Amino acid sequence: MFKLFAAAIAALFLVGAASAAEKPDLAIYGRLPRIEGATISPDGSKLALIVTDGEERALVLRTREGELLGGVKAAKTKLRDVIWAGEDHVIMISSQTAEVFGLRGPAREYLMAVDYNLTTRKQSLLLRGQKDSMNVVLDHPMIRMINGQPVAFVEGVHFLPDYGVNMLFRVSLKDGHTRMLDFGARDDVNSWLVNAAGEPVAQSLYDSEKGRWALRMRIGSSWKIVDEADAPMGSFGLYGFGRDGKSVLVWRGDDKGVSILREYRGVGQYEDLPEDLDLSGLLHDPDSLALLGGYTLKGDDLVYTFFDPASQKTWNSVAKAFEGDRVSLQSWSKNRRQVVVLVDSATSGPAYALVDLDAKNATWLGDVYGGLTKAAISPVRPIRYKAADGLEISGYLTLPKGRDPKNLPLIVLPHGGPEGRDTPGFDWWSQALASRGYAVLQPNFRGSEGFGWDFVKAGFGEWGKKMQTDLSDGVRDLVKQGIVDPKRVCIVGASYGGYAALAGATLDPGVYRCAVSVAGPSDLRKMLLSVREANNGDMSAAQRYWLRFMGADGIKDPDLIAISPAKLADRVEIPIMLIHGKDDTVVRYDQSVAMADALRKAGKPVEFVTLNGEDHWLSSGATRLKMLTEAVAFVEKHNPPD
Template sequence: MIRSILAAGAFALSSVAALPAVAQPAPPPIEAYASLPALSNLALSPNGERIAFIGQAGANRRLGIQTVAGEPLGVVDIGTQKVRNVRWADDDHVLITTSTYSDLSGMAGDSEYYTAQSYNVRTRNFVTLLNRTVGGGANLSSTRIAGGSGVFNIVVGPPFVHVVNGVPRTFVQSFNRDFQMQTFEVDLDTGVGTPRDDFNGVMGPDGRAVAQSSWDPERGRWWVSARRNVGLAQIWTSEDHMIDTPSLLGFGRTNDSVIVRVPEDSGDHLYEIPLDGGDPRKLAFGNVGEATPIYHPRTGTLLGFYFLGDNDQEYVFTDATVGQAWASIAAAYPDQDVRLVSSTPDYSKFIVLTQGATDTGTYHLVDLNAGRAVRIGSEYPAVPAEAIGEVRFISYAAADGTTIPAYLTLPPGRDVADLPLIVMPHGGPQARDEPGFDYWSQLLASRGYAVLRPQFRGSVGFGKAHYEAGFGEWGRKMQTDLSDGVRYLAAEGIVDPARVCIWGWSYGGYAAMAGPTIDPGVYRCAAAGAGVSDLPRMLDWERDQTGGRDTPVMRYWKRFMGASRINDGSLTEVSPTRMVQNANVPILLIHGRDDSVVPYAQSEMFATALQRAGKDVEMVDLVGEDHWLSSASGRLAVFQALIPFLETHNPPD
C-alpha cells in the first residue's frame, strides 16, 4: 500500500508550492481562478530521476527541471509563449511544443501554428526542431511570417518518441510542398530532420508502418491496409462515412492486430482487426462508456483503456503489471478522481492528478518501489478547500422527454433553495463537460451563484442517440434544453427563476447570444464569449478556410445547423444577429482578436446590430488573445468584465 507523504518544501520553485488552506470570510479573489494553473505539463524522465513542468511567474511561464528529490536543475523563463505539450525524449532532452497565431506565407489565412523545441538539460541549450531537413523530402516546415523576418517551423502535433530496433528515436510531423503530411526523424541537439517516408500509421518495432488508414471523403469510404512483403493489402473497409469516420488508434492486445474506433448507431465501438485479414473482434467493456486506448509511450504496446464517466475517469488495464500498480495508486486516494499524468517506461514511478470535493487539482509523485507518494503541488493553490462548491451530476427531462444530463455546482455555505443561477453551456457543440474542478463554474459559485452545465443534445459521451439528437437543432431544441433545465431547477425549489443569466464560450457563446434573441423571457442578462452570431456568414468563412462548399468541415457544420446550403433561409431564424429585435436584457460580448476558430467579426457584427436596434450591449475586445484563452491576461480580463456584469444585472444576494 502506498503511504501518502506531504513533503513540505520538497520542491524548490515558489511557483509550484501549495498555499496552506486558511479560513476565509470572503471568497478568493478573481485572480485565484483566472490565473493560469500554477503547475501544468508535468512529465517524468524515462529513468524516473527528473521532473519537467511548466510553472507560472505572474503572466510569464517557466520551464522547470528538478530531481524527484526536489533539487533544482534549471529554470528557463519562456515568457508568454503558449505551451501546448511537454515530454521527455530521453533522460537529457525535454521536448516543448508551443503555438503562435500568425499569417504565414504560403498557408491559408490567419491560424494557430505549432512549433517544437528540444531543451538539453545538461548543456542548457534550446534548439528548434525541424529547422532544416536533409536527405530529400522537401517540406514547408520553415515558413516566413508574412510581413516579418522570422521563420516559423511548422509541426503537426507534439513530437513523439518510438523505440526503433531497440533505440529510442524522436519524430515530428510536418507538411511537404504538396501540403501532405510527412514524418521526420529529428536530431535533438541540432534540430535537423530526416524524412521517414516509410512511416504513416501504426509504427512497428523496426520503425516501419505495419498498418495505415485511408479515407475517400467524396464517397465516404474508409479502410485499413496492412504491410506485406511487397506493398500494402487492404484488411478492413467501411462505407457511409461522409463526415464521421473511423479512427486507426494503434496496436491491439497483441502486436499482430490493430484497434479501430468505429461510429455506429449505438455509439462508438472499438474493433480489434487482425493484420492477417481475419475477422474483426468487437471489444466490450460493459456499461463503463466509450473507451480510449492507453499505449506504452515508447513501444506503442497496448496497456489498457480509460473511460470518462459521469463523476470520474475510470481505467481498465490489460497489462497485469500496470493494472496492479494502478489499483494500488487508486486505493491510496479514496473518494477522489485520480488521473494518470506521466510515468516511467517500467511503470515504477507515476505522476498522478487528484481532484475531489476539497481538491482543486493536486499533483503527486508515486514511487511504487519505495512505497510512498509525495505531494508535488496544486493547480490552483490560492483556492482553499472551503471555497470549493459541491458539484452534483443530475439529469432532467427536456420538453420532448429527452433526458438531459447536467452538472450542477452549488455555492458554498448557502442553503440550496431559491438560488441565483448562471446557465453555462459548453463549447463544441460536439463536446461535453468533464467531472473534476472547473475553474469557470467554481469562480461563479464562490460569488454566490448556482451554476448549471447542461449536456444538451448534441453533446458527446452520453451515447450516439443523444449526440445525433442535436443534428439540425442549433437554436432550436439544443437551445430549449438549456431553458428546460432552468424550469426543472425552479420546480425543484433550487433556483429562483427570476434570477437567471446565461454565460458561455464558443458554441456556449452562441447559446448565450441565442438566449435573449431566440429563446427570450428566460434570462435577465446574457454574457457571450467567442460566439457565433450569424450562421450564414460563419459558413461563408468556413468555406473560405477549408476550400469548398462540400468539404467534410462544411458538411459537419451544415448537419448541426440544419442547413442544406450556405444561404439556407432557415438559418436566419437561428442567427442572433438577425433576431436582435427580441433582445430586452443587458448583453456582454467578449472576443479575442487572434481567434482562429470563430472570427472576431462574429461578435463585432452582433454588437453593431444590437447597438443599431437600441439594445443594451457592452463589447470587450481581447487584443492578442486566441480562442482558448491561453494567456493569463486574457483569462483575467474575461472575469474582470464578467463578474461585475453578473453582479450588477443578477445580484447574488
C-alpha cells in the same frame, strides 16, 4: 525560441492567495493554473513540469527527489505539452496563431516542436531548414529509441509543385540530422504510425471532399490499402498499436453510432475488441507500445480498465490511496512503477502527485491552483431533470458555499462542442461564479457525448431549438424545487455555449435577465463560409459536423437565418456582453463583431470586450483573467447576487 533561466524557479509559484474579504480574489480562478502538466522521464528519475506564475509559463526540470536540474522560461509562448525523449532530451510542444505568406486561407493555429538538451542546455527547432517544407508539426512527435539513441518521427508539411502534403520526417536528436521519409507522396495522408523499431508501418488517408477514409499499411516490402469506409464527419485516424504491440489500432464509427475498436494486421486480417469495453480513451505501454486498456466516465465516476488483472489490481491500489477523490493517470515511467496522477478533491481542488509503487508511497508535486483554499471551493452535485419532451438531462449544480440553497440567483453555463460534455470535478469558471454567490447550472443537453449514440443523435437538427430549451427546462426544474429565483437568472458560455447565451436572448426569451457570450457564433452562414475558406473552398468534415446539428442542407439553407442570433437582434430585450479573442481561429472574431453591429443597429444594449492576442482556448493568463473579471462584473451589475 524559449529563454533559458537558472534563477529561483520557486518564484513562479508565488501566486495570489485568497483575499481576506468574504469573497475570494477572482485571480485565484482566472489566472493560469500554477501547474499545467507533469511528466516523468522513462527511467522514473526526473520530472518535467509546466508551471506558471498565473500569466507566463515555464518548463521546470527536476529530480524525483526535488533537486532542480534546469528550466526554460516560455514567457507568453503557448507551451502546450512536453515529451521526454530518453533521459537527456525534452520535446516542448507550443502553438501560435499565424497567417503564413504564400498559403491560401485565414490565420491558423500552428504547432511547433523544440528539443531541449538537458546536457548541453541547447534548444533546437525540429524541422528547421527543411527544403520545400514548413517548420511546423502536424501532431506530437513519435519518440523511438534506435540503437540506444532517441529519434523523433515528426509529421510535417512538405510542398509539392501544387500543394502541401503530410510527410513523415526522421529527426536524430543526438545530432539534429533530419531526413524525409518518402513512401509515396499523397495529398490525402492525415496521420502516420511508426513501430518500436522506428519503421513506418501505417498511414491514415482521408478525402475531405468525399468524406472517405482508408487505412494503408506496409505489408512486407510494399504498401497496401487494407480497409476503407465512408466517414463524412472526419477521418478515423490511427490510435497506436493493438494488444500485441504490432497490430494497427483504429477507432471505427459510422452514422448509425456503431463504434468499433479494431486491430488490423493486414488485408482482411483484423479483430474487433469487445464492445462492452466502453472506452473513451486508451492506455499504451510506454515501452512495448502495446494497448493495455483504457478509461471512460461512467456516470460521474472515472473508470480505468486494464486487460491484465495484475495491472488492474495495481491501478486500483493507486486510486484507493486517494479514496474519495477523482484520480486520473497523467504519466508513467517505462516500467510503469513510477506514476504521476492528477488528484481532484471535492474539498481541496486538483493537485499532482507522484506514486512510487516499489516504495509504496506517494509524494505531492503541487496544487494546480495557487491560493485555492477550502473556503474558496463550492460544493458540486450531480443533477437530473426531464426536458419538455420527456428526455432525461443530466448535469452539475454548483451551489455557493455558506448560502442556504433557496431562491438563489442562477448562472446557466452551457458547454461548448456542442458534442462535448461537462464532467464532475473542479471547474475554474463555475467555481469563480459560485464564489460571488451564484448557483451555477452546467447541463449536458441533448447532443452531448458520453451518454450513448441515441442521446447524441437527439441533438441533430436541434441547434437553437431543443438543445436550447434543454437549458431553460433545467432552470424551470430548479425553480420548481425552490432552489432558484426565476427572476434572477443569467446565461454565460463560451464557443457553442456562447452561441447558447445569444440564443437565450433571441430564441428563448423570458428566461434570462442578461447574457454573456465568449467567442460564440452569431451568424451561422458566415461561420460555415469561414470553415470552407479554411479548407481552401472545399466541403470539410467540420462543415458537415456543424450542418448535422444545425439541421441545414448547406450554407445557402434559409433555415440558418432562423437560428442565427445576429439576424434576430431586434428580439433582444436583455443586456448582452460579447467577449472575443482577436486571434480566434475556431470561431472567428468577426462573429462577435457581426452580433455587436446587429445589436447597435437595432438599438439594443451591448458591451463588447476584445481580448487582443487571445485564441479560442483562453490560453493567455492576462486575457483569461480579463474575460472572467469583465463577465463577473457584468452579471453582478445586471443580476446582483446579494
